[in-house]
Every structure is written in structure tokens, then in C-alpha cells.
Amino acid sequence: MIEFNDVTKIYGGDVKAIDDISMTVEDGEFVILLGPSGCGKTTLLRMVNQLESISQGDIKIQGQNVREMDKIKMRRNTGYVIQSNGLFPNMTIEDNTMIVPDLLGWDRKKKKDRFNYLMDLVGLNPDDYRKRFPHELSGGQQQRVGVARAMAADPPVMLMDEPFGALDPIIREKVQDEFLAIQKEVKKTILFVSHDIDEAVRMGDKIALLRDGKVQQFDRPSELLIRPNNDFVSDFVGKDRVLRSMSLYSVEDLVTTFGLKNKEDTITDTKEISIDTSLRIAISMLLNQEADQLVIVDRQGQAKGSLTFDLIEKFLHQEVKGA
Amino acid sequence: MTDFLNYVQREWGTIFSYTLEHLQLVGIAIVIAILIGVPLGIYLTTNKYLAETILQVASIIITIPSIALFGIMIPVLSMIGQGIGFLPALIALVLYSQLPIIRNTYTAIQNVDPNIRDAAKGIGMTTFQRLTKVEIPNALPLIMAGVRTATVLNIGIGAIAAFIGSGGLGVLINSGISRGNSNMVLAGAVFVSLLALVADFILKFIQARITPKGIK
Ligand SMILES: Nc1ncnc2c1ncn2[C@@H]1O[C@H](COP(=O)(O)OP(=O)(O)O)[C@@H](O)[C@H]1O
Numbered sequence A: 001m002i003e004f005n006d007v008t009k010i011y012g013g014d015v016k017a018i019d020d021i022s023m024t025v026e027d028g029e030f031v032i033l034l035g036p037s038g039c040g041k042t043t044l045l046r047m048v049n050q051l052e053s054i055s056q057g058d059i060k061i062q063g064q065n066v067r068e069m070d071k072i073k074m075r076r077n078t079g080y081v082i083q084s085n086g087l088f089p090n091m092t093i094e095d096n097t098m099i100v101p102d103l104l105g106w107d108r109k110k111k112k113d114r115f116n117y118l119m120d121l122v123g124l125n126p127d128d129y130r131k132r133f134p135h136e137l138s139g140g141q142q143q144r145v146g147v148a149r150a151m152a153a154d155p156p157v158m159l160m161d162e163p164f165g166a167l168d169p170i171i172r173e174k175v176q177d178e179f180l181a182i183q184k185e186v187k188k189t190i191l192f193v194s195h196d197i198d199e200a201v202r203m204g205d206k207i208a209l210l211r212d213g214k215v216q217q218f219d220r221p222s223e224l225l226i227r228p229n230n231d232f233v234s235d236f237v238g239k240d241r242v243l244r245s246m247s248l249y250s251v252e253d254l255v256t257t258f259g260l261k262n263k264e265d266t267i268t269d270t271k272e273i274s275i276d277t278s279l280r281i282a283i284s285m286l287l288n289q290e291a292d293q294l295v296i297v298d299r300q301g302q303a304k305g306s307l308t309f310d311l312i313e314k315f316l317h318q319e320v321k322g323a
Numbered sequence B: 001m002t003d004f005l006n007y008v009q010r011e012w013g014t015i016f017s018y019t020l021e022h023l024q025l026v027g028i029a030i031v032i033a034i035l036i037g038v039p040l041g042i043y044l045t046t047n048k049y050l051a052e053t054i055l056q057v058a059s060i061i062i063t064i065p066s067i068a069l070f071g072i073m074i075p076v077l078s079m080i081g082q083g084i085g086f087l088p089a090l091i092a093l094v095l096y097s098q099l100p101i102i103r104n105t106y107t108a109i110q111n112v113d114p115n116i117r118d119a120a121k122g123i124g125m126t127t128f129q130r131l132t133k134v135e136i137p138n139a140l141p142l143i144m145a146g147v148r149t150a151t152v153l154n155i156g157i158g159a160i161a162a163f164i165g166s167g168g169l170g171v172l173i174n175s176g177i178s179r180g181n182s183n184m185v186l187a188g189a190v191f192v193s194l195l196a197l198v199a200d201f202i203l204k205f206i207q208a209r210i211t212p213k214g215i216k
């Protein structure tokens, strides 16, 4: 758990980069620090591992004030990933990845096993990469190694500053998906800086939207999209925010909400849609279709009913806008 | 030309011992210069104000003509009975080496990618670990370039130091001039150049060996 209590950061006596932020990140929660450039995301993140001092207030990790912790020890127990990956050019991929275990004095065997495990986790073949150097890897591969390095000593908390920001869009989505899958497995407490609303909605359990060093809204992505607190939030998430929010729901959510039952009679001449598909994609499929409905099929290929614009609209009102 | 080659062949033993003497002077000077200049260059990256001052002083020293520097040192070192000979020559060479070594070390450490430095810090390395595991290895090629410059410079200045009795290949040049023996002068000059070339080549080889594979 990471707690921010009335945290303020003042640079050089007059620049208030962070202005009285209080919020709590629960164990295992993936929180995105979102906002335009210069709003203070990096500053807030770097105060957690004491790369920036805290001007006022305090930050606690697992109930312990970071100011009172041994900086070196605390940083070794906190994963840190930056946009430019920060891999050490002079070290092999194995040495880079195992740098924290090395500082912690792990033995050779333990480091090797851990390296193999982590490489598999991030989808790189350990033996192919062990002896290579960072400059021999593509941007996406380097960023995967950066993530592996941050997880090397299995820290409970990870701090990530636009870790995928330098990747081109297609690679970025792939790495994001991979990282989400990893997070499902490892359940770290993560603070993740982003300026990209799509990334934030895709990845975060919660989003803290910042402006001028203040938190504008700290909520689940769906709340932020559907019930923005103020004009800044609704402008930032965009006019297409409702459509965007649809990517948070799957056809299955809709099936559950309306209690759609198995359907025996098959409708011919209609396209099928899998129950795993997001509603955002479902909408574009409907827009692409000649027909005005799609047949929902579950994982066993069993038809569950038909999906129409009407049904989605009903879902939107009931599940999303209502309550 | 054949005349010169004959001279070299005949005086080979003398030339070789002067070369060794020269090498010894320069070698000791460079080792001391590295021991002073590299740590100083590293330290200066933490103190910008002092860095400017020291680099300026080093720049001024390097512009002092070597003969003048020897002239200044004679009365000073005479007080401990070392006005001429090996010691003043050594001190002069160490002083002349400081600019290339300090400046290159300072620049090299400062130019280490700030993201890498930040990562090293964020990962939990101590200042010393950052220096030895990350900053120095990545700065090594530039630091070595400074050492190579200093070495070549010293081999040249070392020849002039023969004026104050430090020995070395400069002796050939000096005696050659005073005796009007052009072969002797030429031999001194040629072997100074050869020594510089060979030393630079060897240092280049060492540089290649100690530069981490990942940054070549
Ligand atoms: N070291 C610093 N000294 C002075 N001002 C800084 C420093 N670092 C950041 N700032 C200022 O603090 C504000 C927040 O910066 P930052 O946290 O980097 O924003 P973000 O990561 O959201 O783009 C900006 O106005 C920036 O100019």
C-alpha cells in the first residue's frame, strides 16, 4: 500500500510541481498517474523512491514513511522503470537484469534461475539474450528487459514512468498486453505514469488524473469516462469518452446483465461475435455489418442470442449511465 | 640516408638505452598523472565551480613553454637539491598531462547518459557503485583518449627535458646539435616519433581490451 498524505513538492522555492495530493494505492492495485505534460506525474512518482525530496506532507509504503527509510535499501526493494529504459550499455542483458539481486548478494545459481524465469515471463528466450548487450536489442525488447530488471528482486511495489512511451503504437499495445498478463500473475502494487488516455483506460485499475500538481479525479477508468468530475476531466478524456468506455466491457458483461440464455434456433446469414469481444469492437462490427445484428457465441461455440445497437444502448443506460 | 642508417646500426646500444630512459620517465609520469587526474576529474563532476577553476589552471599550465617551466622549477627544487635531473622533468610531465586527463575524465563522466545515471540511482546503487559499475565503464573510451593524448605529449616534452639532465632521447638531440652531428639529431627525433607511435598503438590496444564490449 502506498499512501500520499498532503504531499507537496516545491522546486527552487517557487515552482509548486505537486500541490497537496492525498491518495491511497491499495496492495496489488495498478494505478495510472495521468495528465498533460508538466502536470507533475514524474515528480510525484520520483518522490516515492526519494529521487526527489518531499517538500511537505509524507508518503508511506506499507505504513512506513519513506523519508525515514534507508534510501538505498528502499530503492532496491522498489521496481523502477523509465521511458528510455535506462539499461546499462556496458553490461550484458543478464547482468543488467540481475543488477539488483547482485547488489543484494544473491548467489550465482539463484540469479541464473531468476533470470531464466523473468526472461520467460517477459517473452524473451533466456539463452538467446543472456550474453547480448542492450544496443543489440530492439526498443521493444529493451523495454521488456527494463521491466524484467525492475522485477528482478520481486519488489512488492513498482514505479513506472511512461515505460512504453518510446515504443511505436503496434509494439506498444503488444507490450502493454503482455505486461497486463504479467501483472495478473504477479499482482504488484504499481504506480504507472502515462499521458495517454487510451493506455490509462486499457491498463489501470484506477486512474489519478492530474493537472497543475493537483489530482482532478482518482477513480476507476469507467467512472472517469462516464462521470467526469469537472470540465478538465471530460475534456481530457475526450468527446468520444462514452465510446472509449465501451472498451472496458465485454459482450459477456452484456450477456450477464440481461441474462441471455442459450439459443437453439440459428439465424442464418449473420456474423458471429465471440463473448470475449469488447463492446467497443462490437459497435464497430455492427457499423461494418450489412445486417443490423450479430450472433453472440460463447467459448463453446454455443449461440447466446443476438447483439443489436438497441441492446448495447440499453446496456449503456442501465449499467454505465444509471446507478 | 645510408649514412643515417649506418649511424643507427653503429650506435644501436646507446640509442636503445636512451629510449628506455625516455620510456621510464614518461611511463612513471603518466602513471602518476592518471592517479591524480582521473580521481580529480571524477571529483570535479560533483563541484562545477571548482571544475572551472581547475580546468582553467590546467589550461594555463599546458601553455607554459616547457623550457620556461624547467627554468621556474630549478630554483624551487634546488632548495631540496633536485634543481635538475629526473625529478623536475617528472613533475613537469605530470603537470602537462593534467589538462588532457582531467578534462577528458570530467567530460566523459558528465556525458554519461542522465537516464542511465538516473536508473542506477533509482535501482538502489550507492554513489560508489554507480561510479564503478556504470559511470567509469561507460566513460572509459574518452578517459583513455585523454591518457593517449597525454602520453604522446609527454614523449615530445620528455625530449626537451634532456636540457635539465633528465636523460632520454633528448640527449641525442642536444649533443647532436652542439656537435653538429645531424645523424645524431635525426636519430633522436626519429626515435621520439617512433616511441610516440608505438606507445599510442599499445594504449589503443589496451583501450580496446578494457572497454566494455557493449559500448564498442
Ligand atoms: N528539477 C526540477 N527543477 C525545477 N522544476 C522542475 C524540475 N523537475 C520538474 N520541474 C517542473 O515541475 C513541473 C512538473 O514536472 P514533471 O513532474 O516532470 O511533469 P510531468 O512528468 O507530468 O510531465 C513542471 O512544471 C516542471 O517544469
Ligand SMILES: [Mg+2]
Residues within 6 Å of the ligand: A041, A042, A043, A193
Ligand atoms: Mg514526466
